Amino acid sequence: MQANGSAITRRHFLQSAAAGVALAGIGAPAFVRGAAPLAHQPLPYAEGALAPVIGAQTVGIHWGRHHKFYVDNLNKLVIGTPFEGQPLDKIVMGTAGKADQQALFNNAGQIWNHDFYWQSLKPGGGGKPPAKLAKKIDEAFGNFDEFRKQFAAMTVSQFGSGWGWLVADGAGKLKVVKTANAEVPMTQGLKPLVTIDVWEHAYYLDYQNKRADYVNALIDKLLNWEFAEKNLG
Amino acid sequence: MFTLMALPYANDALAPIITPNTISFHHGKHHKTYVDNLNNLVKGTEFEGQSLEAIVTATAGKADKAPLFNNAAQIWNHDFYWNSLKPNGGGVPAGKVADAINASFGSFDEFKKQMATTTVGQFGSGWGWLVADAAGKLKVVKTGNAEVPMTQGLKPLLTIDVWEHAYYLDYQNKRADYVNAVIDKLLNWDFAAKNLG
Numbered sequence A: 001m002q003a004n005g006s007a008i009t010r011r012h013f014l015q016s017a018a019a020g021v022a023l024a025g026i027g028a029p030a031f032v033r034g035a036a037p038l039a040h041q042p043l044p045y046a047e048g049a050l051a052p053v054i055g056a057q058t059v060g061i062h063w064g065r066h067h068k069f070y071v072d073n074l075n076k077l078v079i080g081t082p083f084e085g086q087p088l089d090k091i092v093m094g095t096a097g098k099a100d101q102q103a104l105f106n107n108a109g110q111i112w113n114h115d116f117y118w119q120s121l122k123p124g125g126g127g128k129p130p131a132k133l134a135k136k137i138d139e140a141f142g143n144f145d146e147f148r149k150q151f152a153a154m155t156v157s158q159f160g161s162g163w164g165w166l167v168a169d170g171a172g173k174l175k176v177v178k179t180a181n182a183e184v185p186m187t188q189g190l191k192p193l194v195t196i197d198v199w200e201h202a203y204y205l206d207y208q209n210k211r212a213d214y215v216n217a218l219i220d221k222l223l224n225w226e227f228a229e230k231n232l233g
Numbered sequence B: 001m002f003t004l005m006a007l008p009y010a011n012d013a014l015a016p017i018i019t020p021n022t023i024s025f026h027h028g029k030h031h032k033t034y035v036d037n038l039n040n041l042v043k044g045t046e047f048e049g050q051s052l053e054a055i056v057t058a059t060a061g062k063a064d065k066a067p068l069f070n071n072a073a074q075i076w077n078h079d080f081y082w083n084s085l086k087p088n089g090g091g092v093p094a095g096k097v098a099d100a101i102n103a104s105f106g107s108f109d110e111f112k113k114q115m116a117t118t119t120v121g122q123f124g125s126g127w128g129w130l131v132a133d134a135a136g137k138l139k140v141v142k143t144g145n146a147e148v149p150m151t152q153g154l155k156p157l158l159t160i161d162v163w164e165h166a167y168y169l170d171y172q173n174k175r176a177d178y179v180n181a182v183i184d185k186l187l188n189w190d191f192a193a194k195n196l197g
């Protein structure tokens, strides 16, 4: 009993430590000085799971280097600032639009966007959304095909690095928008439902200059509509 | 009608720093798309028949002219980029450019360091530049997306494209490796001297 209880406690502690994040300062002497670093969120599927729409090499580099680079940068940049130890969304919203916080915002925004992007996709995704979301889409765009057309056109038209989004506005109406570089829809009072990364690194090894082919394939075959419906709330 | 500028060298002439595969997409697809887009966009507008420079200048900073500016400026930037590179380029410049670099940066190594850092530090799509300001002093600057230094009163001498399409097939996420290799082995210092005037 004693041994068993102790083992559970110990396992629980190890799991918390492995999760790596919010509580690591408690009972973890190595982190006592500063707050725990922000985590590089694991991929919700294997690197090859999105192939052939997005190749395993693209996912490996995109998640393992680009996404990780932003996490490593931010963990260095926050040290000694008021943002040290704050959750990611607080850093994003606290630095947005502030010229003197640009480096913090760019890295925090890109971590947030990439976390959201990986969850916006799933193997065997795409197709038609579940009933509640489908109704909202029909209300806002007339029908699913019209939504699909507008979402693709908006996303493809982002000039330079950025993101395409399906969002809900303050009144709950769905819209498609685009944001540049690390910008997020929340700063415009919009609630993101799903996103598509159109930085060239997201598709260049697989599609080169053919951004439209990447965007259309992703909408048709990878969008995670359950994630979108969950975000609708 | 605008035409796609011919490359000033064969498309494998910059290998292995920039491979023919990259150049075939970069020149043959990206650069060409901007030319095709601009030709379509100017049709029936006041800009039809105007020079590329005139369109860039007239549309810069105007939100309602963004598609015209983006395509015109990207043609201008790419024309300038291909001319900024040459096979067996790089090295240390001589003459007037060398004097201006030493006077402005202290040394060629200091220039190289600043050019690499500024160019690599462009967040997202854009360009790194060696420019001369109105007083003739050389500086390194970066611009986002299609932006050009002329709108800030700066005279461009050389540029490095850091849109990811410029290096992704060859270097993937390692932008710094691409930028350093271009500076060391491809920069066309004769072109810079001509631009310095």
Ligand SMILES: [Fe+2]
Pocket (backbone or CB within 6 Å): A062, A066, A114, A197, A199, A201, A202
């Ligand atoms: Fe990305």
Ligand SMILES: [Fe+2]
Pocket (backbone or CB within 6 Å): B026, B030, B078, B161, B163, B165, B166
């Ligand atoms: Fe380019």
